[in-house]
Every structure is written in C-alpha cells, then in structure tokens.
Amino acid sequence: MSMVLTQPVTGPRAWRGAELGQDGPWLLELTPAEQREIAIALAHAVRTGTPMLHWQEATFPLDGLREKLRAIAHQLRDGLGFTILRGLDISNYSDEEVGMIYWGLGLYLGEPLGQNPKGDLLGHVFDQGRKYGGLDVRGYETSAYLPYHTDSCDFLGLMCLRQGLSGGLSSLVSSVSVHNAILAEHPEYLGLLYNGFYYIRREEALGGKGVSEAPVPVFGQTDGIVSCRYLRNQINAGAVKRGVPLTAMETEALDFLDAQTQREDLRLDFMLRPGDMEFCNNYTVLHSRTEFADGPERSQQRHMLRLWLKFHERWPVSEHFAEHRGYVLTARGTVLAEA
Template sequence: MPAPSADAVLTEPVTGPSAWTAADFTGESDWVVTLTPEEIGDLETALAAAKARGIPLERLTVTDFPLPVLGKTFEAAVQELEFGRGFTLLRGLPVERWTLEEARLAYWGIALHLGTPVSQNAAGELIAHVRDYGEGEVTESATRAYRTRSELPFHTDSSDIVGLLCLRQAGEGGVSTLSSSMTVHNHLLAHHRELLGLYYRGFVYDRRAEEGSGELPYYRNSVYGYFNGQLSCRFYMTHYIDSAVPKSGIPLSGIERHALRVFQDIAGMDEYRVEMTLRAGDLQLLNNNVVVHGRSAFRDEPGRRRDLLRLWLNTRHARDLPEGFAAFRHGMPRTR
C-alpha cells in the first residue's frame, strides 16, 4: 500500500498569495464578496427557468443555467481559489425565500459555473447536508465527520474545492477556522525539518464503512506532494487515522503521533489562522490543495438547526496531480 511518490521534498519556502498569515488580512472584507441585486436577479432568473424545465440535477448543464452577470463573479472566485489565497466567501444568496429544492437547484447551477461536481460518499451524493444526524461523535469508526456536531480539527476534503452553502446557523458554535497549508509547510521547513518525510510518506486512513465489496477498509495518502514545481496538500481527518489502526493492523509510531499534533498546532497558531462564522446565505469556497479548515463544536436549539449544503468539485483550472495522490479527488465510488 505505497503512497504516491512526489517529484521531491520541497526544501524552499512557498511564496505567493497562497502562503498567507492572519496579518495579511484586515478583516472579513478582504475575503467576502457581497452579491449585488443585479447578480441575485440573474441567479433567480436562471433558477426559475431551470425549475420550469424540470431537468434532473445530474443532467443539467451550464448552458441550462446561464448567468451572464453572475458568471463573471464566479470566474473571479475560481481565479482566487486556484491562483490566489485559496478561499473566498460569497454573501447574500437569498436562501430564506427558497425552498430546499430551490436551494439545491440554485447551488447546483452555481457549481456548474465553478467546475465539475463529484460524489462525496458511497451513496453517490453530489450535494450533502452538513448537520448533526444524531449518529454519534466523530470518534466513532462508522461515522463521517460532516454528520456530527463535533469539533473538527484542521483537515482537507477529497476534491480540490469544497463549497459550503449556509442555510441556517447553529444556535451556538460552528465557527469555521482556516489556515494556509503552504504556511504550515514553511513553518515545518524552518522549525521541524526532521518531520517533513513523514508528511510526504503520509498516513493510513479509515474509509469509515464506505468501501465496496472486496476493497480494503483503509488507504494511505500523503499529506504533502511536490509535483511539477507546485506543492499540494491533502490532510484528511486525524480521527480517521486513529480508527484505521485496528483495521489495518499498522500501528502509529510515537513520532507519527507527534507529527500529527505538530501540524495541528502550527495551523492553529494565532498568527496563522483566520475565523469566520457563516450566516444564512453565505457560500464559503476553499481550495483543499492550499488551505486546511476546521470548525468548533456546535449546539442546535429548537428552530435553529444548523444546516449547510456541501459540494465537492474541481475547476477547469485544476492543477495536475499524479493518480492516487489525492484519494477520491474525482469522487467517491458508489458502493450502495
């Protein structure tokens, strides 16, 4: 079960906008793009037309959802994701006046202008609800993290881009935290160079009961890979590393556990992380190649059940990565 090999271990600091720190921002105005009435009108015109035609989501194409005004904003967002800081937040989507089906349809139309959506789980879901399903905590070996109310440590998702559309905030908590994995690598290079090889080799992750018949219930994935002059990151949920041990029979060494703690500690440093609380109508977009994200635990109150719609997608400007570096980058295979 070897990890895909990188061209080399990067031994020079990453430069450019993706290697940001908290001091690079004065506040949320640096990353929030508030949609104009004209842009929202453009979206709702496309939504009404697509709704009237009744085309199933999976068969809808970008030509079925024309956005002559808003499309320019989405292209600028893609440029920021792929070539800039690696995250943005679009504010003002009118989710309060949409039904759930209308929200899903509008979100899908948006996604088609951003890139190609991919499957997120063994059920083949292309749009998944991020909320508390009452299935237990993230520490339980058959539970996917997005289905819990648990605090989630810094991690990436599988596709290049993850989008979270907030339908409702929690009664309490659920604060989103971001950090540049490029800056984390720079810190490791400067202060923990002896650990770098562990991240390039990677860790074994639990598939959380979403493997198909005859497939192993675990896989190895590198945290960092340096390919064609570009550093990329995939740092999946550390809880999935812990729960993989009894399934794989491969124990975690003390130095590997230390490396995992070091990564989390660096990403969470005050001078590196930024925080944001998503409000209804916010669409957060992150590039998993250069940004890691987490969230605080949340608590629902009557009438305030936290609910976000999640999309995984890859843009038309996606970087080249070798097969197997980012497991399930192009979607999780449907096994049920």
C-alpha cells in the same frame, strides 16, 4: 514519494489569517442586480423541466454574474485558495430552491463529485445524532468539533441554510503556510509527511480490511506547487485497524502539524450566515468547524448544503499524490469507495 520541497513557498497561497483580517479579496458580495439575475436563472431552469442533476450552464444562464464566478475560480486555483460569496437573500426561497441555486452556481466553477457511498452530489450537513469518532461515522453527521482537515475533492463548497443556536464557527488555514512552518522549525518531519500514512476506509471498517492499500501522503509537490491531504482521525483509526501503532516520531510530526493549524496568526475564523457560500481548495487549504448546539426550533438547527467539485482544469499533482475524486465505483462496479 514526490521530492520534498526544501524552500519556503511564497505568494498568495501562503497566506496568514492575521494579515487577511475580516474582509478583503476573499470576501465577495452579491449585488442587487446579481441577485435578480440569479432569480431569473432559477425561474428559467424550472421552466425547462430539466432534472437538476442534468443541468448545464445554459440551463441556469448567468451573464452579468459570470465574471464574478470566473474571479472566484481564479482565486481558488491561483490565489488564496478560498472565497466567501455573501449577500444572497434566501428568505423568499424554499430549501429546495436554495439548493437549486447553489447547484446552478457550482456548475460554473467545477464538476460535481459524489460525496458518500450513495453517490449524493448535493450534500446536507447537519447533526444526525451520531457520535464523532465511530469507525463508520463521518464528521458532517455530528455536531462535534471537526479538527482541520481536507475533503476528497478538488475544492469544497458549503452554503449556509440555517445557523445553530450556538457554536459552529468556521475556520480555514493555509496548508502551504503550515508546510512553511514545518520546514522552518522541524524539517526532519517532512519526509514522514510526504511518505504518508495508512487511512481507515470508514464504509469498510466494520467488516473486511477497511484500510487504504498504501500510505496516503500528507504533502506532495509538483514544480514548487504544494498539495495537501489530511485527516488525522482517519490516520489514527488506520493505525488501530492495522494493529501497527504510529511511531513516536510520526506522532510528533502529526502533533506539530496540528499545532500549526491552531495558531492564531495563521488561521482565519468566521461565521457563515444564512445565504453565505464558502469555497476552498482542498489542496492548499485546511478547514475546521467548532462544536455547535441546535435549538428546538427549525430556525435554530444548523444546516449547510455541500458541494464537492473538481476543477475544470487538472490540478498539478505528482504521480505519488493522487487526485481527489470523491466517491467512485470500484473495479467490481458494486461498491462506492472514497478515492
């Protein structure tokens, strides 16, 4: 366990949604010139004949937009920890072309990571008719409300292809501000949260042990930089799978953390529109989504593209707080497992 930080964190990472409002440095707009550059880059990439998963920056060349992408990368690491890039007109592109554009932009920000046991690098988030809460079910396969959580990557990218008929509101909250709130009101919980909890391993849960080998910390800190990893549903399922219930104080600590994520003064709610791109740092930002309903028409069926990305420069985590590495091969080289 890393040493518990006993001083509140200040600076841009400790943001409050009520203070940010619905516009500001977190919301960037693509200009018409930048959209034209994206179209030219896509045409160039297609002409090369290079398979998308083998692209490099030179395959999808961006000169004018490069500076804005650098600003996004800086915001993710050293600023608020999230950005919405708005304004891409996707009406003249096929779904495949939109995916290629998103992939090309993502290459300028980080290294793609596997998102599931199949090793998918460009994910698709839509309702697959599965029931949230099942041992082998992941939230992105459902239409259910997803509580605030982090993903197993340095930073997450979501791009909206289509909105649903109703619902699907996105929400972010600073995990650093949540840490500050716990320190201010219940510092006795931090030791438990830094020590961590056993997690269910969904793809192994229906057979075998299916639980992490050691507790996974909720918080860790290195030189005052707080990192977070949190999936309450997997903690609860891990306790059930092990047959070792959470203690009363552990439950109180997790309930209090969850309550902070719901605070209207801390969280930031927004609706992703078709063409919008969201990026958020999984070490400093928790994300959520409300339940949604699809309509009968394809245009009414919510569909997001997803990237799991690794920072080009290593995020400062302690030896007790593992890096987010997506899905990687096990030592046997036969099974893909969440890192």
